[in-house]
Structure formats: C-alpha cells, structure tokens
Amino acid sequence: MDRTILEVKKQLVLSMMEDKKYKPLRFKEIIAVMQVPKAEKQDLKEVLDSLIHDGKIMIDSKTRYKLANANxxxxxxxxxxxxxxxxxxxxxxxxxxxxxxxxxxxxxxxxxxxxxxxxxxxxxxxxxxxxxxxRGNTEIVGTFQKSKNFGFVVPDNLKLGRDIFIPKEHTKGAVTGHKVVVKIVDFGGKDKNPEGRITEIIGHINDPGVDIMSIIKSNNLPMEFPDPVMKSLDTIPDEVDGADMAGRMDIRDLQMVTIDGEDAKDLDDAITISKNGDKYTLGVHIADVTNYVKEGSALDVEALKRGTSVYLVDRVIPMLPHKLSNGICSLNAGVDRLALSCFMDIDQKGNVVGHKIAETLVRVDRRMSYTSVKKILEDHDEAEIEEYKELVPMFEMMQELALILREKRHKRGSIDFDFPESKIILNEKGKPIDIKAYERNTATKIIEDFMLIANETIAEDYFWQELPFVYRTHENPDSEKIEKLGIFINNFGYSIKIGQDDIHPKELQKLLGKIEGTPEEALISRLTLRSMKQAKYTVTNDGHFGLSTKYYCHFTSPIRRYPDLQIHRIIKENLRGKMSEKRITHYDRILSDVARQSSETERRADEAEREVEKLKKVEYMKQFIGEQFEGVISGITTWGMYVELPNTVEGMIRVTAMKDDYYYYDEEHYMMIGEHTKKMYKLGQKVTIEVVDCDRELRTIDFELAESEEETTIEDQDNEKTASLQQTENYGKHTAKGATMNPDVDEQAIMKIVKDTYSGK
Known part of the structure; x- marks a missing residue:
C-alpha cells in the first residue's frame, strides 16, 4: 500500500476508535462496521498492524482492538x-x-x-x-538432537532461550550433531516450546566451514545472487566504452594512486594532489558505480537488500557481484575507469576554501598498499623509495596535508579513541594460526583523513542546496551517562564541563588527551566509549558528535555501502540538471526507507563479523588451555569479569570460579569485591590469568585467576584513586572488535562512531 494512502487510512481507523461511542471490536467486527470490501481486508489488516506498531492501538486478551493507554x-x-x-x-x-x-x-x-x-x-x-x-525470527539456525520419535534444535543464538521441537516427519533425515536451518511453524507460548520443520542441513558440526556458514545463515546474509541479477551482468562491459566517456572531465593525465590493504580487490577510491603556493588541491575520486547499477534494476534491488558488503575472516560477502566490485567498478591501475570526483582547495589551516564535484574519466598510475606507503613515509626504506621514486613527492605532500586536516579536526573536538582491531591469520584449511592487534599507520591515517574531508564537503554542499539526501549522523550522548562519567572521573582528579543539556565533544577529547600515558587510561577510555551512542543513516542532517562536525555523509565507498551508492545517484542527477520537483518528491518518498534499511543491514553485518571473530578466537585459544597470560580487566558484570589479552582475545573469569570468597559487583565503581576478604578487582586492572576452557558452540573462553596473582584489598589503598590503580599500568589502547564486555553495551558497534571513516577493507 502506498505510504500516503496508508497514513490516510490509519487516521480514519484511529478517529473511529477515538470516538467515545467506540467499543473494542474484533477484526471481523471492524470489517462489518466499516463496510470494508472483501478485496480490501488485507489492506485493513496492514493499517491495524501499523497502528499497533506505532503504539497507537492494542489487542486485548479477547483479540479486540482498542486504543493503547499511556503505559x-x-x-x-x-x-x-x-x-x-x-x-x-x-x-x-x-x-x-x-x-x-x-x-x-x-x-x-x-x-x-x-x-x-x-x-x-x-x-x-x-x-x-x-x-x-x-516476529523477528521465522527461521533459525541451530544444532539438531535426535530422539526416538522426534527431534529438537538447540538455537545457536542463546538469546532465543528455548529449543525448537521438530516432529519426526519434518527432520529431513538430520542426525544428532547436524547444523540445520529451521522454519518455525508454531511459535508456542508461555508453557509450550516453538515447533518447526527443517528446511536445510548445513552440515555436521565438525565439518570444515560449517561453523562460519551457520553464522552466515543465522544472520540471514544472502550468499548467492539471484538469477535476474546474474543475467543482468551480461549487458555490462568488461572495459569502459566510448559512449560512457562522453561529457566527462578527462583527468587521466593527473598522477593518481589507490592506497589499500594488500588483499583488497574492490578499489573504490583514488587520490590526486597538487599544491599552488600555500593552497593544496586534493582530488578524491570514487568509482562511479551508479553508471552500471541503475535505479530499480535487479542489481539495485539486490544491493539495497544487502545494504553492505560483509567482511568475515575467511571471505567477503559482497554487496555487488564480482564483475562489478572487482572489475569494471574497481579503480584498477592502468585502465580507464569512470568516477565521481570531489576536488577540494584547502588552505594551510585545513579549511576547504573551494570545491568542485564532477563526473570524471580516470586512470590510476599505481596500486599502492598501506605497507608500501608506510615504508616510504615512516620507515624511510631505501628499496621502497627507489621502487616508487616518481611517487614519493606525492606521498610526502599527502602526509603534509593529512597532518593539517587532522590538526583542524582535533582543534574542533573530533574524538579519536584509536582502538586497534583484531587481525586473525588463517591457514589454508581455515584454522586460525595467529591473532594480533591490527594497528593504524601513517598510510591508513592519510586515507582516513582524505575520505573524511570528502564526506564532510559533500554533505555540507547538499545540505545547503536543500536537496533530499542521506546523511551519516551521530547523536549526542545521553546526559545521564555523561553525568555518571563526570562523577566517576572526579575520583581520579579529572573533570569535564557539561552544558545545560549537552556536552561538547571537545570535552571528551581533552579528557582522553589528559589520561594518555597514565595508568587509568584503559579504564577511563573504555567508560568514555560506553557513554556514546551508535551512528546511523538519516534523511535529516543532525550532525556527527564523534567527529564534531555539523555535516557528514558516506560518499566514498559505493562498491560496498548502499548509502554511498544512493547519494551518488542524487549527485549525478543534480549535476546533470535533472533534479526536478518530481524527482525531489520521489527521493523524499524513498530515502527514509533507504536510511532505515542501510542502518539495519549495517548492524546485521557487524553482528556476523563479530560472531565469526569470536568463533575463531575460541578456536585459536583452545591450544593454550592450561597456559598463563597477562591481561587487563575489560568488563565487569554481576556474574564475572572479562579479561582482554594483548592479542585482543577476551575471556571471562566467572564469579563461581573465584573460590576464595563470595564476590559481588559494585556497579558504581566498576569493581568486583570479595565480601569477606575485601579483595578488589577493577575495570582496567592488570591481572594474570590461566586459560581453563574454550567452548566453540557457545563461543566462550573461560579464564581463572592464576594462583600467583597478587590481589589488592580495599584496606591496602590510601584513597579511591590508588584503589583504582594499584595494579594498573599503562596497558595501551584496547580493541573494540569482538568486545562485548558488558551485557548492556555493544562496544564494537559503538566503535562505528569513532572509527566512522574509510576502513581500508
């Protein structure tokens, strides 16, 4: 049903129920009262469901519809x-x-x-x-258990709470230990388990690859592209043809490079740079994906459905087929490609004093890696400098400008936690052989800086043009959480200024600067992170708190993110003078759904990436059972403490495993305290642990405190600050990838706000 018609019908039904004479009616009774034709019954159901979803009406225990109350x-x-x-x-x-x-x-x-x-x-x-x-789950993934006359499936997602009953005739030949997909046919109730039928057997729990495929299925990530999408690729050329070049700005003579990770195949951004006097001209050139993915086409519909590419440790599930993502849309070196370019004139203070957006024809000179550029700029590697000697002045100029842009962002208050991500190394059989923290370097920061300024420039341009757009926004933190943070850091002698309603991001940035290199850095950084909200896509320009900017969007990765693809379409239509009132109305109608879908699919991808990472970490740590490591307490809950190791692996010390006393969680001070011994463990404290168990099914790692661990007691402390830090040294920055330390907070998802830039994938 059209959104406008739906809203009109909702108002009609609502008006009827708001009438004082209205008595709660069942669905069939409403049909009779409103004289709804048989052909429109489904429309009425949609209207009623929508009103329930809005919280305007409710269904009582006798299945009658009535107005909802305030509670x-x-x-x-x-x-x-x-x-x-x-x-x-x-x-x-x-x-x-x-x-x-x-x-x-x-x-x-x-x-x-x-x-x-x-x-x-x-x-x-x-x-x-x-x-x-x-219902949020019509299909679930789990492990099948066979009984004599029936079976049941234990869901992989423990939050689902209950096993699924499977009648014998719907087991599809599954045996105990099979990972299966189950379609729920009866959701059960308070005293009855859900019932389902097996629709797919993924494989046995011990078969290679079944673990990751189970995560893919449980997150409903589409793997294969539908036939109409694949057939449409036949009309897409392997190389840029002459007709597509017409009318574009030809910049193939400009010195141009891409800088990505060694294993990247979808290269969607390239850089040019020059300097005239004190002014830099930075060109950020983004693959023109919309030239091949037309609005409403099978490719476009599937791209919106997927929303984003998903990067798992052993594979990529792309938003677009490889013919596009790795072929005609990838800015590969030495070949002609179509791009949408943003040229920015930037002064010595980092201000964009002029800019131009254009459809361009490009040709990349060299495909560079982060490692090579780091060797040139950081390590001053002679062999690398000689290999790329014609490009070295370009890289040095990039570094100059990136530092200027970074300093400008810092002055306005942009927050950068700089948490490293996990890098998991697999062998040819998919087994993890090493896990380490993936650190940003000079080269990755340069690209981040350039992508950020392009995203800001584009967003500000289209905000002032007052055209329909998709923005990347990040709301201010909840005042209550910031107030709690302020009270807590006072114990350490720090303070933050809080306005009447909000805090300025510069206050949090200054706080992180003050604690850098101190014993309390790990603790306060993590608590500051937890005060944040998640970023999302919106049609209103609500600003970006974490980046401390009024204008922000995602423009730089249309190969792997749908919002970027969507705004490219709007930009090109505007550049060509075709943004008529009709098209404006069209975009006003569709963009809210695009923003919502993009936010939801981003969350889904994050969840899948996190689950796969947790799985591989468990698999990796199994070989170290019985060994001891030094780590830092990264989270505390009522049932235990999470400890993070230097390689980003996290495990739990359960309260039940702390046998020397009964421990309770002091939520106010983020502390675990022994009731009798008064031993105390606090967030950010360094401890020595022993690995005692690794459960692949539950994706959990259990630690115990090593016997040699010297605990601190409350009586040992001179004051609250010493109590917090007696055993804590500067542990450095800690990862957010896979860091679900606190049941109320998803830190990996929140990290999207502080690393809301080009990821280099």
Whole structure:
C-alpha cells in the first residue's frame, strides 16, 4: 500500500476508535462496521498492524482492538538464555526489564507491545509483554538432537532461550550433531516450546566451514545472487566504452594512486594532489558505480537488500557481484575507469576554501598498499623509495596535508579513541594460526583523513542546496551517562564541563588527551566509549558528535555501502540538471526507507563479523588451555569479569570460579569485591590469568585467576584513586572488535562512531 494512502487510512481507523461511542471490536467486527470490501481486508489488516506498531492501538486478551493507554509502548524484545529479557524502545534512554513470567512467549528480536508497570520494585523500569506485533525470527539456525520419535534444535543464538521441537516427519533425515536451518511453524507460548520443520542441513558440526556458514545463515546474509541479477551482468562491459566517456572531465593525465590493504580487490577510491603556493588541491575520486547499477534494476534491488558488503575472516560477502566490485567498478591501475570526483582547495589551516564535484574519466598510475606507503613515509626504506621514486613527492605532500586536516579536526573536538582491531591469520584449511592487534599507520591515517574531508564537503554542499539526501549522523550522548562519567572521573582528579543539556565533544577529547600515558587510561577510555551512542543513516542532517562536525555523509565507498551508492545517484542527477520537483518528491518518498534499511543491514553485518571473530578466537585459544597470560580487566558484570589479552582475545573469569570468597559487583565503581576478604578487582586492572576452557558452540573462553596473582584489598589503598590503580599500568589502547564486555553495551558497534571513516577493507 502506498505510504500516503496508508497514513490516510490509519487516521480514519484511529478517529473511529477515538470516538467515545467506540467499543473494542474484533477484526471481523471492524470489517462489518466499516463496510470494508472483501478485496480490501488485507489492506485493513496492514493499517491495524501499523497502528499497533506505532503504539497507537492494542489487542486485548479477547483479540479486540482498542486504543493503547499511556503505559503501553512498542519496542524490540532482547531475550536472554536465562528466560528474562528487555524491551528496547527507540528514543528512550532506558530499556524495560521483562521478568521470565511476563514474556508471553516473545523471542529475541520480536517487535512487541509492552505494558510498563506503574509500581516499580527495582532501579530499572519493569513491564510485561501484552502482544507480539511482528516476529523477528521465522527461521533459525541451530544444532539438531535426535530422539526416538522426534527431534529438537538447540538455537545457536542463546538469546532465543528455548529449543525448537521438530516432529519426526519434518527432520529431513538430520542426525544428532547436524547444523540445520529451521522454519518455525508454531511459535508456542508461555508453557509450550516453538515447533518447526527443517528446511536445510548445513552440515555436521565438525565439518570444515560449517561453523562460519551457520553464522552466515543465522544472520540471514544472502550468499548467492539471484538469477535476474546474474543475467543482468551480461549487458555490462568488461572495459569502459566510448559512449560512457562522453561529457566527462578527462583527468587521466593527473598522477593518481589507490592506497589499500594488500588483499583488497574492490578499489573504490583514488587520490590526486597538487599544491599552488600555500593552497593544496586534493582530488578524491570514487568509482562511479551508479553508471552500471541503475535505479530499480535487479542489481539495485539486490544491493539495497544487502545494504553492505560483509567482511568475515575467511571471505567477503559482497554487496555487488564480482564483475562489478572487482572489475569494471574497481579503480584498477592502468585502465580507464569512470568516477565521481570531489576536488577540494584547502588552505594551510585545513579549511576547504573551494570545491568542485564532477563526473570524471580516470586512470590510476599505481596500486599502492598501506605497507608500501608506510615504508616510504615512516620507515624511510631505501628499496621502497627507489621502487616508487616518481611517487614519493606525492606521498610526502599527502602526509603534509593529512597532518593539517587532522590538526583542524582535533582543534574542533573530533574524538579519536584509536582502538586497534583484531587481525586473525588463517591457514589454508581455515584454522586460525595467529591473532594480533591490527594497528593504524601513517598510510591508513592519510586515507582516513582524505575520505573524511570528502564526506564532510559533500554533505555540507547538499545540505545547503536543500536537496533530499542521506546523511551519516551521530547523536549526542545521553546526559545521564555523561553525568555518571563526570562523577566517576572526579575520583581520579579529572573533570569535564557539561552544558545545560549537552556536552561538547571537545570535552571528551581533552579528557582522553589528559589520561594518555597514565595508568587509568584503559579504564577511563573504555567508560568514555560506553557513554556514546551508535551512528546511523538519516534523511535529516543532525550532525556527527564523534567527529564534531555539523555535516557528514558516506560518499566514498559505493562498491560496498548502499548509502554511498544512493547519494551518488542524487549527485549525478543534480549535476546533470535533472533534479526536478518530481524527482525531489520521489527521493523524499524513498530515502527514509533507504536510511532505515542501510542502518539495519549495517548492524546485521557487524553482528556476523563479530560472531565469526569470536568463533575463531575460541578456536585459536583452545591450544593454550592450561597456559598463563597477562591481561587487563575489560568488563565487569554481576556474574564475572572479562579479561582482554594483548592479542585482543577476551575471556571471562566467572564469579563461581573465584573460590576464595563470595564476590559481588559494585556497579558504581566498576569493581568486583570479595565480601569477606575485601579483595578488589577493577575495570582496567592488570591481572594474570590461566586459560581453563574454550567452548566453540557457545563461543566462550573461560579464564581463572592464576594462583600467583597478587590481589589488592580495599584496606591496602590510601584513597579511591590508588584503589583504582594499584595494579594498573599503562596497558595501551584496547580493541573494540569482538568486545562485548558488558551485557548492556555493544562496544564494537559503538566503535562505528569513532572509527566512522574509510576502513581500508
């Protein structure tokens, strides 16, 4: 149904229910009262479902529709393996706690209506689920267990909480230990497990590759491209043809390079740079993917469905087929390619004093790697300098400009946590043989700086043109979280200035600068990170807190991100003078859905990447059971402490494994305290651990404190600051990849806000 028609019909139904004479009616009764034709029954159902989703109406226990009361909210249920859960409501600071006896059979990711209880027993708001608006899981992936006359599937996602009953006739020949895909046919209820039928057997749990394929399936990541998409590739040339070159700015004579990781195949950005007096001219040239992916085509529909490329440790699931991503759309050296270019004139203070956006014809001179450019600029490697001697002046100029741009961002308050990511090395059989922290270097920072300034320039241009657009936005942190952070850091002698409503990002940047190189750096950096929100795509320009900029978008990676592809289409249409009122109306109508879908698929990709990474880390650490390592406490919960090792691997020391005392979690001070011994463990503290167990199924690593570990007691401390830091040295920066230390916070996802740049993948 058209969105405008839907809104009109919603208002009609709502007006009827708001009438004082209205009595709650069932669906069939509403059809009769409103005299809805048989052909429009489904439309009425869509209207009612939409009103429930908006939280305007509800269904009571007798399946009658009525107006919702003020305590009824709509949100997404987040389950736990313990049976209870939380409802996350968009726009509200605090989740609603749902006790186990009040879930009404809701499963993880279900959209639900929750009634908030007026009388609260604890700190967190509580509620009970009234109805399930929309199921979040129709298919699940799990491990099959066979019984004599039936079977059941244990979901891989522990948040789903309950096993799925499988009648014998729907087991599809699966045997115990098979990883399977199950279609749920009956969601069960409070006292009845869901029932399903097996639709696919992925393979046995011990077969190579089944583990990662299970994660791909459970996150509903599309692998194969549909036939219409593959057939459409027949019309796409292998090389740029003459007709496509017509009317473009020919810049093939400019010295141009790409700089990427050694294993990158989808090269979607290239750089040119020159200097005239005190002014730099930086050219950021992005592959013109929209020349081949037309709006509404099979390629376009599939790209929007995927939303983003997904980078797993052993494979890439691309947004576009390889013929495009690695072929005609990849800015490979020595061949003609189509691009959308942003030329920026930048002064010595980093200000963009002029810019031009143009459709261009490019030819890259050399395909450079981050490693090679680092060797030239950081290591001054003579062999590397000789190999690329004609390009060395270009790289030196890039470094000059990047430092200027970085300094300007720093002055305005842009936050950079600089957390390294995990780099997992696999052998030819897919087994992890090494894990280390992947550090940024001079070359990666240069590209980040250039992509950032291009994204900002494009966003500001189109904001002032007042045209429909997709922005990358990052909201200010919740004032409550910032207030808690301010109180906590006072214990260490630090402070942050908080305005009437908001904090300026420069305050957090200054805080991170003050703690750099101090023992408390790890602790405060992590707590500052946790105060942040996630970035998302929006049609309104709400600014980007983490980057401290009013204007930001994603323009630089259309091969692997749909929002970039979408705004390329808008930019080109505008450059060609075709942005008519009709087209503006068209974009106003579709862009909200594009932004929402792009944000959702980004979250889905992050989840899959994180799960695969956790799996490979567990697999890697299994060989070290019984060995000891030094790590840092990276998270504390009521059931234990997470410890992170220098190679970014994280494991848990469970409270039940701390046998010398009963330990409780002091949430206010991020501390685990022994009730009798008064031994104390705090976030950021360095400890020695022993690896005791690795569970591939649960993707968990268990640590225990090494017997030689010297604990600190509260009585040992002279003051709160010493108590926090007695055993803590400067541990350096810690990873965010795979770092799900706290059940309330997903740090890897939040890191998107502080590393919201070109990733180099």
């Amino acid at each position: 009824l909210k709509v949100g997404t249920f987040s389950g736990t393996q313990r049976g209870y859960g939380f409802v996350v409501i968009e726009g509200e600071k605090e989740d609603i706690f749902i006790p186990e006896n009040a879930t009404k059979g809701a499963m993880n990711k279900d959209v639900v209506q929750v009634m908030i209880r007026e009388e609260q027993t604890g700190k967190r708001r509580e509620g009970e689920i009234v109805s399930i608006v929309e």
